[in-house]
Amino acid sequence: MTRQSLFRMRMAGLLRKELRQILRDPSSIALAVVLPLVMLFLFGYGVSLDAEHVPLAMVLQDRAAPARELAARFEGSRYFDVRHAASLSEARRWLDQRKVEGIVCLQSDFAAHIQRQQAASVQVIVNGVDANRARLIQAYARGVLQQWGALRHARGEAAAVPAVTVVQRVWFNEGAVSRNFLVPGLIALIMTLIGTLLTALVVAREWERGTMEAILVTPLRRIDLLLGKLLPYFFLGMAGMGLSVALAVTLFQVPLRGSLSVLFVLSALFMLAALGLGLMISAAVRVQFVAAQISIVTGFLPAVFLSGLLFDLESTPLPIQIVSHVVPARYFVTIIHTLFMAGNVWSVLLPNALALLVMAVLFIALAYRNITKRLEAP
Amino acid sequence: MTVPRRIIALIRKEFALILKDPKSRVVVIVPPLIQFFVFGYAATYDLKNVRYAVLDEDRSAISGRLLARLDGSESFARVGTLTAGHQVAEVLDGRQARLVVHIGSGFSRDLHNGAPVAVQVLVDGRNSNSALLALGYIGTIVEQFNRQLAAEGLVALSGPGVALVERAWFNPNLQSRWYIVSALGGIISMVVVMILTSLSVAREREFGTFDQLLVAPFTPAEILIGKSLPGICFGLIDALLFSLGAVFWYGVPFRGSPAALLLVLIGFVVTIVGVGLLVSSMAKTMQQALMGAFVFMMPAVILSGFTTPIENMPGWLQAGTLLNPVRYIITALRLIFLQGADTAAVWPQLWPLLVMAAVTLPVAGRLFRHRSQ
Incomplete structure (x- = not known):
């Protein structure tokens, strides 16, 4: 052989x-x-690493129209599931018990500041344990706020539009x-x-x-x-x-x-x-x-x-x-x-x-x- | 022989099996430690030195200032300056840069005229998470730039805007290393324990020594104790070492109670020993046992929330994770380390572990007795 x-x-x-x-x-x-x-x-x-329907506590210390409108925009976002809290301390308790992952608080002088053309602030508190998710939640909150600002600007309510905006495109994976x-x-x-x-x-x-x-x-x-x-x-x-x-x-x-x-x-x-x-x-x-x-x-x-x-x-x-x-x-x-x-x-x-x-x-x-x-x- | 002496002899034999062979001896201590240190550094979602390229068609003082802000940030590192639009695809395709910042030619003119100005950012989406994070960083930098321009009166803002005040609790600087490292010890000790215990009965069966063990004057409970103790000991030692390492090496805060930590670790290690013995008793060879261990470990780690949040999963899968012991230890470790939980606060995570430990160990004991008859 x-x-x-x-x-x-x-x-x-x-x-x-x-x-x-x-x-x-x-x-x-x-x-x-x-x-x-x-x-x-x-x-x-x-x-998935993409956060959606994040439970969020909303504290409205101000019930005036602009505050309610902004709250409604958070409620309408697919990224958030909004629960209304009676007070900031109740919202904090929810955050501690992990019932919510973030808090949005509109203080009592929110609408007044807006009407007087002064800077109004929106407080966003997130649970930072999962840092990656916390960053995403912050970015989503920023997005909601920016859209609201653009809307108000379009209605001529004189909200500031940022001088420079970012137009983003994600290549190879368009929806990220x-x-x-x-x-x-x-x-x-x-x-x-x-x-x-x-x-x-x-x-x-x-x-x-x-x-x-x-x-x-x-x-x-x-x-x-x-x-x-x-x-x-x-x-x-x-x-x-x-x-x-x-x-x-x-x-x-x-x-x-x-x-x-x-x-x-x-x-x-x-x-x-x-x-x-x-x-x-x-x-x-x-x-x-x-x-x-x-x-x-x-x-x-x-x-x-x-x-x-x-x-x-x-x-x-x-x-x-x-x-x-x-x-x-x-x-x-x-x-x-x-x-x-x-x-x-x-x-x-x-x-x-x-x-x-x-x-x-x-x-x-x-x-x-x-x-x-x-x-x-x- | 009295009962305690019998058990002690069995336990000594089980420990000797691991400790007599210098290779096995090293294998249960050294690699887990190396893994902890290497993977603790490797496992991060924070971005540093993202390589980016610039296509600046404006080349004005003001576009230079925006780019200087990017260069000054430790999140970004410039690797190239492009001169033509067609180069964008080249650098992104070839991964020379992961992000291209494109400033159009009308940038400074439009800015001075008060017209809206856009900066185009193109990002490589092959790693979708990094892509989104990098875009978030850029957004923050551009926001700061806007505020600076307004403060200097270079652009006319139509009125003060709504400012966002952001705060992160429990992890103020949002370091993802805290999130990963606090739980990493649980994962690595699980791997050690699973390998030790899943191979232990399978090895005896492959060599035929298991039948000898069964005819020896041991009760099933005694065999179970002898088989589970080495795994419990090494698992606990490893897990405690990793906890110390997390605090003293990585600087992760330890805000909870040590008693709570010890309790959840014991509950977890005993559960995993039970699962390991269960796998072992069903396997005929060591290769089968090892595969069985992986069939358990891979889904268990994925569904534990260690790397991807449980909250992102669909509802039916979230319900399924309630049966996963790894889910409880990961949640408990983060609660104890970062949120300062004591035994009472960690109880919702602790009791499922204790129940699982109470179920898996006896079932494993019964099963390896039955299978040999």
Whole structure:
């Protein structure tokens, strides 16, 4: 027999074994299919950074027409659910008990000031515990006030219009819908889970169960072993990714402005990097418990915190930004956000794809080196 | 052997399993601490040094003053000055800048004539949250600029406007780090506890030692205690370390009572140990157990309000979060740290945790006994 047909036979046997191990164990299928589905539904329908219907306490110490008109504009805003409080102290109690998230207070001299063309003030108090949400609520309140000012100006009631106004446009995501930003990022997380976490256990498991010794006496070479471990999980991960993309586009209406083939090629690169990391850990550690811990610390958690999936990396201190450069998910999150919302922007895609390629090659090479065909620990 | 000595022997064996292996020993203490410090800095919604480019077609003294205000703010960092409109798309597409400020050619003329003047701001919406925040910052800066112009009499304002007086309670400077870091300890200790406990029974089952444990003269309650104590201990130690770190390293205020903190942490860690053992008892292999842990943890963290507010979720999902133990610890930690809650104030968060702990642990105990028969 030729060397090539021998190789094919060995690979076919090993792949069959690995594939059976996956298929016999419904939990890996669950991880590739069920978990992405659950997460996509949660992110698509449930999770949002956009505040609407914020419960707000309104304290009207002044019952004159201008005060009532401004209050009505707060009530009409879709961002607020207004409850009227009898006094400021009652509103404060509501804020303490978390029944409302903010207070708008119009003091007793509000209308008088307005009528005398003096500056009237509107007090806005927000619960600052969630700083991000507090800022949004403040901005919404400012918007309501500005619209009211413009209305009064148009009626010739001589309210000041600001000298300079800001005309804003949000590119790539016109409505600034947080779902368009969260759902593609989630795909990176799901692939990390399958690629790094699942594979981190596969070689360690063979050592721990002692089946590695059985493999050592077979004519399998290191490269056969590596490919046998890599390929089944690669397809599992790509299946999870394909499913996620299909759902993101069809069900959640996330725009996909780049091309699908570029998305698949670059996802495959990321999948290889994630798999390489998992196999590297697995080969180096040989104990499932420790392999699991390390893969969570180096794979999963950085994919959440250091990838730009949720938090803006550029606002973090410099050391954190430097550390984030060794996280594969960072490059892929940039790629996937660009591909979904902006399109095939090669000046963004190419450098990040190159980084992924380097990492994939490096991790897989290190995994290859560490899968020794010897009994003693490396 | 008397009962206490039996249990002590079992507990010693469970601790030895974690502590005898130098790799496992390091793994339960060092990575959680590193995570706490790295992620505490990484997890922020505040914007700093947003890279922006300027297209100033007016090039007047007054447009220069508006831009100087932007440059002077630590939220923005100028990375480029554009000369033509077509460059806007290039810098935004290629992420060289995340925001472009466009000042039209009539800016200073219109301003002096009292005509309405607009500054166009184009922002990269790939991160929608950052985009909205950056626009908010710009709005504030422009507002200050307007006030300055009016004060100098450079523009004629038709009358005094309505001023907004803004105040934020509990977090006056609106630092999102307080919000994240106060709750981060709960999340990281949950990960440690889930991994420790979900793998513990699964490992014995994979190695076949669990059957030996069952035929040994232990009652199910004793096995349960032996299996849950290491998780409870390490989880509590980690969570308390993180609380200290939040206060002394990150400067998060601690306004509530330490007793309340200890109580909610105990309630939470015991609940999570119960969930972990539940997962463990249903898994045949460690790989399955690990996946089970994630199937619980990922939705639980997402639906906890840790990173995205529960109030933004649709009503049916908000109702669903009432079954999520992580929701209660996150709310309780923020109440205690930032809003100064004592045990009474945190009771609405505490009793669901105690109920869940009282349910999950016995169920786990029964389940891993039954599954082996």
